[in-house]
Structure formats: structure tokens, C-alpha cells
Amino acid sequence: MMYTSFDDFFTVLGNNQRVKILQFLNQEGPKGVSDISTKLKIEQSAVSHCMKKLLQCHFVEVKRVGKERIYSINEDTMKPLFELIRKHVEKYCVNGCVHWE
């Protein structure tokens, strides 16, 4: 998969696990793969696959610390993004469920 445009960014966000990981990093701060895997109950290799895509889109950054790779969200983009969606959900999502029609 190439990441060449606007739409690709949403494609990468269009996956619950990746969004959960981003939210987790947003709330808990920088974390290694094992931590993410344990806390969110996602397989280690699945987390790795997720992190790769998130990295490619610059939604997260990574730094090596010993054997671990510590991931942190790109706050410039992700914080306001989550805030925007949070407001939207708050406005339209009633009783834990979007209502329509």
C-alpha cells in the first residue's frame, strides 16, 4: 500500500484497532509494543502491523530505548483530530448510539 494522498490517511484511520491504539497512546502517553499488546489485548504481531501503518502516515513517532521501541502519537495532528470527533460524537451520539432516520 502506498500513502500518496488525502484519502489514504482516512483509510489507515478506518480500522478500530488502530484507532484504539491511538486513543490509548493519547491517554496513557508513549508505550512499547508489549504494553499496547497486553493492555488492549491485541496480538503482538498485529500491533506491529498496525504501528507500521500508523508510522507511515506520521500518526505516531517511534524511538528505540534498549530492546523496546516506544511509540508516541503525533500530538499536533491527533489531539485536535480526536477532540473534533469527540465533539461530533457527543452531539449526535445519544445513549451510546447514533440515532438517525
Place this chain on the structure above:
Amino acid sequence: MMYTSFDDFFTVLGNNQRVKILQFLNQEGPKGVSDISTKLKIEQSAVSHCMKKLLQCHFVEVKRVGKERIYSINEDTMKPLFELIRKHVEKYCVNGCVHWE
């Protein structure tokens, strides 16, 4: 598909056609299904399917005008959302292509 939470919103945005439609409506203003179908070269029924999901997430609104149904974006959410992503792409997407590694 149910739309019960935060992640579902990204799932609906995670599709190029739906994003293209949103961008089109953002730039060109309210439009009917036929217009969208013709301009973006997407089948009529595909557009309809897209609009249904976009409606369910309140990314667009609709009003009947005669036989037509005119769709317009939810500006409160979509304008700032697009602006946010635009800045992100501008920052990290070099020469029409995200670079990494």
C-alpha cells in the same frame, strides 16, 4: 452496520469514494445524487449507498427538492476536519507522496 462509537466514524471515512464525495460537496456546495454520480464518475447506486452511510454518521444532511435529494456536508465537523488533514498532508506529504524510513 451499527454506528455506536468513535471508531465507526473513521470506518465510514475510511473509503476513498466517500471522502471524494465529501470533498466535492465541501468545494461545490449542496448537490443531488445525479450530479455527484456524473461529476465523480461513480455509479448512481454506489453514490446512494455512500450517502446512506454518510447520513447515518451525520457527515451530511439531506433535503428533498422535488424528485431530487440534495445533500450538503455538515460544515461544523467536516470543514475543520478537512483543514486538519490538509495541514497534515502538506507537512508530511512531499512530492505527492508520503516519505518514510
Place this chain on the structure above:
DNA sequence: TCTTCATATGATGTATACTTCATTTGACGA
């Protein structure tokens, strides 16, 4: 009420991406 236009719906094949497993890489300490 019949016809036509605009759009929506439902079903099904097909494409896409996710999950999982096995394996590899890379760093650290003994």
C-alpha cells in the same frame, strides 16, 4: 392513474484488508 425521472434498496460476486502463525532481526547481558 400511467409514465418518467431521481433515488434507494437488496442481493451477490469480488476485491481488500485484517488475523494469525512461523520466522527473522536486532539489542542486551551473561
Place this chain on the structure above:
DNA sequence: TCGTCAAATGAAGTATACATCATATGAAGA
């Protein structure tokens, strides 16, 4: 340099959502 831990990679089966077709609905005018 060997063993171990942390994470990444690749491949393959499986699940998911998309594209398309045929059909239905609903409004407007003749």
C-alpha cells in the same frame, strides 16, 4: 558469542466491505 527478550516481517486463510446489477419506491406531470 550464545541465549533471551522485544519487535518486525512475510505468507496464507479468512473476514469484511465494496461494486454492480436488478428491482423497488416515491414524486411530479400528463
